[in-house]
Amino acid sequence: MAERSPDEMYRLLIKPQRWWDGAHTYSGASTNLRLDARAGGCFCEKVGRGSIEHGRVIYTDPGKLLRLDAALGPLQEMAVTGVLTFKLEPDAGGTRITMTYRVAGAMAMKGGKLAPVIDQVMTGQLNRLAAVAAAGKR
Numbered sequence: 001m002a003e004r005s006p007d008e009m010y011r012l013l014i015k016p017q018r019w020w021d022g023a024h025t026y027s028g029a030s031t032n033l034r035l036d037a038r039a040g041g042c043f044c045e046k047v048g049r050g051s052i053e054h055g056r057v058i059y060t061d062p063g064k065l066l067r068l069d070a071a072l073g074p075l076q077e078m079a080v081t082g083v084l085t086f087k088l089e090p091d092a093g094g095t096r097i098t099m100t101y102r103v104a105g106a107m108a109m110k111g112g113k114l115a116p117v118i119d120q121v122m123t124g125q126l127n128r129l130a131a132v133a134a135a136g137k138r
Helices: 006-013 073-077 111-137
Strands: 031-033 042-047 050-061 065-068 079-092 094-106
Touching: 006 094, 006 111, 042 065, 050 079, 050 111, 073 111
Parallel strands: none
Antiparallel strands: 031 042, 042 050, 050 065, 065 079, 079 094
């Protein structure tokens, strides 16, 4: 839960360069991330002279929902599909964000072993978003 309105949280959410953990980027710096928050828009990272598409926006409703088609990190080279959804709802003067990440397909390792690692990384990302939101309210 964040103390910001859903619209404020959405504006922060679509700026991953402000809150995404740089340790979970290819370049090592979240400042290289960009998200074009429109259907078909890219969640991309600049890496040296090249770039990486981490995901593609498939649904956006500012202040309410952001959904990406995104096989993140090591999932990118597997034959999988990942759908990452951030749902924003007003809650007691702030915003409740529910993040859901569903992955299906031919994983290179058993999903039961990979799922807890993915969950830990994604929970860390959500916690960073909340911390940046809270810091901005001080």
